Amino acid sequence: MEYVIEMLNIRKVFGNFVANDNITLQLKKGEIHALLGENGAGKSTLMNVLFGLYQPDGGEIRVKGQSVKIANPNVANDLGIGMVHQHFMLVDTFTVTENIILGSEPTKGGKIDIKHAEQQVRELSERYGLAVDPTAKIADISVGMQQRVEILKTLYRGAEILIFDEPTAVLTPQEIQELIQIMKALVREGKSIILITHKLKEIMEVCDRVTVIRRGKGIDTLNVADTNPNELAALMVGREVQFKTDKKPAQPSKEVLEIKDLVVKDARGVTVVDHLNLTVRAGEIVGIAGVDGNGQTELIEAITGLLKAESGSILLNGQDIFNLSPRKITEAGVGHIPQDRHKHGLVLDFPIGENMVLQTYYKKPYSKNGVLNFKAIYDKARQLIAEFDVRTPDEYTPARALSGGNQQKAIIGREVDRNPELLIAAQPTRGLDVGAIEFIHKRLIEQRDQGKAVLLVSFELDEVMNVSDRIAVIYEGKIVAIVDPKETTEQELGLLMAGSKQKEAGVSS
């Protein structure tokens, strides 16, 4: 069997930390090979070694049987290795073509031959079914399109082997399906693909083989056809993982959150939450299902005071919290796991320990007479880090240096520890691996069992169906149906989310 890439016994050490411990990865020509591992397992390190960003401390890399030394990304490019980064490297104000040729501009008499380049880009785009307009500005195209531009960039430079670094993390479900088609088209044309991911569903759907790594060690390489998600998850995490979270039936009691006739406009003055009504009771998890952009973000920002609402009423345990300041709402007993943990959830340049008191720093015991008590702050931080299994070198490490899953666990620890009456979790597991997802779901259910009200917003149907006790479907700023997760199906929810069954559902609920 011919391998296009062989990484044999690759070892990479940072200080005392062994990021890659003799990992072997062999890529066949024309296959889609998944590299599966938890956050921080060493996937990115291994790929950065292949792409020439890191130099291995041991092992050998072979390209088409030839032993090579990849000193920098230019060498990788010359060897036909291209990387589609998770965070796009595009110039917003340039066109698609300008971005693609950046760094290797074709010239004609000293001028950039943009016409020729556009033609080439168009041909490539058509050949692989990418449907990218070569003359569009990056700022004007969707995230999914931008990713295709990244793919075109590697193809334009003659890549034979494409590395996709968590490509679906930023995409909507439709875009993910389109990407899968593109990847299939690429291998049909003879390209080989390494897909870095921790999403088992995608692997089962698109990959031929999968290499699992755990804590820097290569665990196994399997044919996808011979395995199943349960086995992969167990290999990745190192223990059995439950996909269906066990939970007792909910025992809802009094109403904690009551929203009536809420109207919210976004920054452009468009009504995005439209006379919305919703109640969440103590001891239940209400999941909001909906396609992104149907008012979920604005609804949560209005409840938490981050966005001023136009009209309506919001009661928390009977107390009016409509358009109060975020601090008053927090003090009234609302915990909020924000959708964007980097934007809202953390001050990334602060130590993780100081992030643990982001809403309580001014209270005793964390400060006294306006002076911070660092001992109390870091005692609390150590307690939460231990309790919520936040993996960090120490509590003084900047939050920026933690992996996404650990940042999220820190935020959840902080919010849960404040013991709020209402816990709002927006996309709490976005971008996390199965181990962390399981942990977070358990914590949400634990809150419910302690008699708290939990409001969950997620774009992942599995998550909403799995965790919620009631599902509220949001469409164009309105709750169009309330369904019981035990009695509904993905198909029904999908239709409701698309607004098509609005009338009947409204009657049946």
Next chain:
Amino acid sequence: MNSSRLTKFLIPVFAVLLGVIAGSIVMLVSGYNPIAGYSALLYGSFGDSYYIGETIRQTTPYILAGLAVAFAFRTGLFNIGVEGQLIVGWLASVWVGVSLDLPKVIHLPLAILAAAAAGALWAFIPGFLKARFKVHEVIITIMMNYIALHVTNAIIRSVLSDKGFKSETVHPSASLQSEFLQSITDYSTLHYGIIISLIGAIIMWFLLEKTAKGYELRAVGFNQHASQYAGMNVPRNIILSMVISGAFAGVAGAMEGLGTFGNISVKAGFTGIGFDGIAVALIGSNNAFGIILSALLFGALKVGALEMPSSADVPTELVDIVIALIIFFVASSYLIRLLLSRFKKEGK
């Protein structure tokens, strides 16, 4: 973590060294003797007690101006208006110093507080505009500098003097000048202001690093969205940050008004101290202790430069070139980081 702190400290040190080396090349090329030039510079800044006194005196306003820039910077704001805030602080301190008659224990603190209040007020305007209307503070503070310059000149002519060019001297009860400090430094112009600026550095450190308010200000500086999420009042913190920054700048002006000069005279142009404060803060890594050191460097360079024409025939402008080169090397700290990592690798 320790090694990154060391690097932080080493970058300015290396920048200074590189600046000095590059400066000697400039001297050589223009036909001057760099060794004579630098020895004159060194002698002129630390050579005897008089020069030491002068250097410390020059360092005093630099510390406070550097603190003013750094405080704003640490909270996410770029206060270019330190110069103007310093000038209005200077005016306010002298005004209080000449127009009131009070016991020293009240008069002197009152004059300094007046300077702080004036600087704070001057910085409040751009802070408010930024917080309320999102007007960029750099634009407003630059313009406020010119307003400060010309308004103070008008007040000196029309109120503090009878169409003259300078105010009266402040009353002894509001003066920072010290016969004792002058006598131990061979009658330099050294005054008690240095103590005030060192206290200022301690205040800045304590306020930012140790208090709940400082935590809030730093959080807003790093991430306004997270601060809003955490329940902090972002606009109010922006204004407060500018006000505190301006207060430091105003006190820097008081050092000149109550200490060095004892009066205020009509200015043809800016003092430059406020602008140099930006460089002081940069070289001091926006850290209170670092600012004391970098202000001392600036004070020494400025005072020592005066000695260069007479004893080494090197023009004083050369010191400005050296300072500019040091700033250049700090700003291009990437280069120094690269050099440092090379050294470290070879060390292994």
